[in-house]
Amino acid sequence: MFESEEVRHHLPDCLNELGGQLDVDAYAKVLVYLAQKQQRSDVSAAHKYRAVFVRYLRMIDSLGSEFTTNVLKSQGLMLLSARGEWKSPTQLAWPTHGIVSNDQLDDDFSQALSNLRARANQVSINIELENGLEPFEEAYKNTAQCLCNYFAPWRDYVPPEIIGAFISILGDGFNGQVKVLAANYLGQNSVEGAGGYCRG
Structure with a gap:
């Protein structure tokens, strides 16, 4: 062999x-x-x-x-x-x-x-x-963490408010985690305001 x-x-x-x-x-x-x-x-x-x-x-x-x-x-x-x-x-x-x-x-x-x-x-x-969740369910639960990992290197090149505005149009996510992530990037700007502005 x-x-x-x-x-x-x-x-x-x-x-x-x-x-x-x-x-x-x-x-x-x-x-x-x-x-x-x-x-x-x-x-x-x-x-x-x-x-x-x-x-x-x-x-x-x-x-x-x-x-x-x-x-x-x-x-x-x-x-x-x-x-x-x-x-x-x-x-x-x-x-x-x-x-x-x-x-x-x-x-x-x-x-x-x-x-x-x-x-x-x-x-x-x-x-x-191992926990038996379907891949979509598991991915949905991990969306905020995946977005956080994805956008971390962008902070050196793009203002965080731009990243937050993009994330704000993706919805709340599992247990509101995506919305919280967007808020972290947006600082003093509201998630609803940024999301509404991006949607037109």
């Missing part, structure tokens, strides 16, 4: 003795292990662990989208963002224009998951969370 000595060197000892397909839990544990080793290694070794991780993603992806989805839903499993940070698959979108790099899946990881991506008809990786 592991023909390359370079690959064997970076795996737990027990895996070097195995052959054939592993189950969902075993693949998830391998990916968690590789991610942890990559994060704790020097640059040279980290590059090798990353390459082995990508190789495993390709192998998992070849086993079908349902199997791959089940692996990616495993607790503690993280994928690399385009900015190089390890994040939950639920926090990453496929590489696309208009999304900050820290919220996009690394390009090599995306290519390794090409079968899964081909099956997805939307931008999001769309993995349901």
Whole structure:
């Protein structure tokens, strides 16, 4: 199964003795292990662990989208963002224009998951969370936090009132969180006033 000595060197000892397909839990544990080793290694070794991780993603992806989805839903499993940070698959979108790099899946990881991506008809990786909420419900609950993360780097280039005015037309959000975020950006200006002005 592991023909390359370079690959064997970076795996737990027990895996070097195995052959054939592993189950969902075993693949998830391998990916968690590789991610942890990559994060704790020097640059040279980290590059090798990353390459082995990508190789495993390709192998998992070849086993079908349902199997791959089940692996990616495993607790503690993280994928690399385009900015190089390890994040939950639920926090990453496929590489696309208009999304900050820290919220996009690394390009090599995306290519390794090409079968899964081909099956997805939307931008999001769309993995349901452990708590059983549908992806839309979970996304709705996290809208304010996503907007906050998205607009944080803009503060250096755009007046906060402009950002607040844009956010104010998006509605209240879950438990009024989007409205509160808009108010934070607007300062002394009212959310209702800014939203009404933007709507015309």
